[in-house]
Amino acid sequence: MIPxxxxxxxxxxxxxxxxxxxILRRNAIVVxxxxxxxxxxxxxxxxxxxxxxxxxxxxxxxxxxxxxxxxEAVVGLAIMLAIFRNxxxxxxxxxxxxxx
Amino acid sequence: MLVFFYLFAAAxxxxxxxxxxxxxxxYCALSLVATMSALGGVFILLNQEFVAAIQxxxxxxxIMVLFLFVIMLLNLRSDEQFIARWNPGKxxxxxxxxxxxxxxxxxxxxxxxxxxxxxxYPAERIAKEGAVEIVGGLLVTQYVLPFEVASxxxxxxxxxxxxxxxxQIAKPSQEGR
Numbered sequence: 001m002i003p004x005x006x007x008x009x010x011x012x013x014x015x016x017x018x019x020x021x022x023i024l025r026r027n028a029i030v031v032x033x034x035x036x037x038x039x040x041x042x043x044x045x046x047x048x049x050x051x052x053x054x055x056x057x058x059x060x061x062x063x064x065x066x067x068x069x070x071x072e073a074v075v076g077l078a079i080m081l082a083i084f085r086n087x088x089x090x091x092x093x094x095x096x097x098x099x100x
Numbered sequence: 101m102l103v104f105f106y107l108f109a110a111a112x113x114x115x116x117x118x119x120x121x122x123x124x125x126x127y128c129a130l131s132l133v134a135t136m137s138a139l140g141g142v143f144i145l146l147n148q149e150f151v152a153a154i155q156x157x158x159x160x161x162x163i164m165v166l167f168l169f170v171i172m173l174l175n176l177r178s179d180e181q182f183i184a185r186w187n188p189g190k191x192x193x194x195x196x197x198x199x200x201x202x203x204x205x206x207x208x209x210x211x212x213x214x215x216x217x218x219x220x221y222p223a224e225r226i227a228k229e230g231a232v233e234i235v236g237g238l239l240v241t242q243y244v245l246p247f248e249v250a251s252x253x254x255x256x257x258x259x260x261x262x263x264x265x266x267x268q269i270a271k272p273s274q275e276g277r
Contacts, residue, residue, distance in 0.1 A: 002145060005208055005209055006105070007105075007146065009205055009208055009209065010109045010112065011204075012205050013116075014112060014113065014135075015200070015201075016197050016200055016204070017116040018116070019197040020194060020197040021119055021120045023193030023194070023196070023197060024190060024193065025120070027125055029125050029167065029170065032167070033119055033129060034119060034120070036132065037116055040136060040139055043151075044139060044142065047142075047148055049215075050146075050148070051146040051147060051148070052215050053216065053219050054219045054220070054222040055219030055220075055221055056219070056221045056234055056235070057219070059235060060238060060239070060243050063154075063239070064250060067253060069159075069163065070158065070257075071254060073166060074166065074258070074261045075261050075264065078260070078261040078264040080174075081265045082265060084174050
């Protein structure tokens, strides 16, 4: 029997690493990977709770998180292709077109 | 079993740190593949073989291959300034990430955080009926509306990706530019 708390701490660690990646990295694709990492951390928490509570609700949430992650990856990478075609870079410091 | 859990958890955290610290985006992507495979192992240890299978098939297989394709397609240089430029925003950002970690760990490990009443799917029932059967049954009964919404979302994403990513075709009204 794995303690649920340990699973949740693993989830928190992965989420914090993902947050730092989003804040620290300047490459848009790596930022995107960090977002995927955060989604994975949430999945770990869901599965951990489902394991501890003998419930399937968390598993269903994991499935829908997976759908959202897949759509987000597809649309986000398409946006990055379009941006790279227009600006020639993926450094997020240089995307300031919407800054006022 | 607990030993394997710690092994997979350590592998997952190491891979995540690789995503955070490696310079080359290709190495970051491969590191993330390692993280997701290790999380698949964690899910197997938590009695969720189906989630582990889709984790490895969809996340490590499909999504990360898409990332790698885009990285190769864009031919990115790995001259990203990472440590060289420290500014106050980054220091505040790291502090915020640490605060988030401390808060999450504090909530998860506090004495008042106890699990609610147990549900009706213990490991023996999942093993007897099969995880795929249970998930499939729930998807078309209790969760049928989110299931249909997810299918619409996937279709919108496919169309949106094609529209955004294809090269601009010169329309007659734009030919003068």
